[in-house]
Amino acid sequence: MSIVVTGATGHLGRFVVEGLLAAQVPAGQIAAVVRDEAKAADLAARGVEVRVADYNAPETLKGAFAAGDRVLLISGSEVGRRVEQHTAVIGAAREAGVALLAYTGILGGPDADFDLADEHKATERAILDSGLPYVFLRNGWYHENYTENLAPVLEHGAVVGSAGDGRVASASRADYAAAAVAVLTGEGEGHEGKAYELSGDTAWSLDEYAAEIARQSGKDISYARVPAEQHLAILTGAGVPEPMAAILVDVDAAIERGRLAGTSGDLARLIGRPTTPVGEAIAAALRD
Incomplete structure (x- = not known):
């Protein structure tokens, strides 16, 4: 039996593998499923088993899993193709x-009413239909969705968005990875069949986010509230492909409706500590 992490060289996947190793899971009992074996060379050197497979090539997934494995399916990044990709993984599992x-998945599960959630909801249905023992880790928004894009904020002195006064209960990638580690290593602890609504302990507004960047950077930063149409034009003008820009604008509309503000406490309970404050993520991004 192995603990298997798909997308193991991605941002979240690497945190999960590192978390498993830190939790004293023997490296030989961890399998990293990756498309590019070279990108996992460092993991192989530490004794992690590397299994090469591609979500887009179902035939390669036949060797990705074995009987008794505990598998983390990290959702794909290709919006619009994920249902087909995830269904292939589920079939192989x-x-x-x-x-x-x-x-x-995504915070809210079947109740999430924004476009980005559609493929996650379809994947959850496919998993339920498969009859496999499952756990749904419904991740909320990541701090890094904002803090990895601080350069233009600092350059223009503005956090641009169309989320109104909506609030976001975000957490760090490392927090969400720690929750996955807790579930993957928690055999016999009652996780099977559960759906966890994972989010940060505190929901914050974009006004508060801008104020915190200003405080830490010493620059004059404000939240520039724009209508959805203008927000879409700004994103596409900055080079974001229009389909992805439309999804991001739709997410801001969901934030305004309170869809990413939930603070169930599930994440903190799973990881056994408070979630990382957004201010810490801002500080790390400014250092970088």
Whole structure:
């Protein structure tokens, strides 16, 4: 039996693998599923088993899993293709007879009413239909969705958005990864069949976010509230492909409706500590 992490060389996947190693899971009992074996060379050097497979090539997934494996399916990054990709993974996991399939979905699950959630909801339905033992890790927004894009904020003195007074209960990638580690290593702790609504302990507004950047950077930063149409034009003008820009604008509308503000406490309970404050993520981004 192995603990298997798909997308293991991605941002979240690497945190999960590192978390498993830090939790004293023997490296030989961890399998990293990756598209590019070279990108996992450092993990292989530490004794992690590397299994090469591609979400877009179902035939490669046949060797990705084995009977009894506990698998983390990290959602793909190709919006619009993820249902087909995830369905291929689910089929391979079912054929192999894995012991558990954990999936990183989105906060709200079937109640999420914004476009980005559609593929996650379809994936959850496919997992339920498969009959596999499952855990749904419904991740909220990541701090890094904002803090990895601080350069233009500092340059222009503005956080641009169309979320109104909406609030975001975000957490760090490391927090969400720690929750996945807790589930993957928590055999017998009652996780099977659960859906965890994962979010930060505190929901903040874009006004508060801008004020915190200003405080830490010493620059004059404000929240520039714009209508959705203008927000879309700003994003596409900055080079964001229009389909992705439309999704981001739709997410801001969801934030204004309170859809990413939930603070269930599930994340802190799973990881056994408070979630990382957004101010810490801002500080790290400014250092970088």
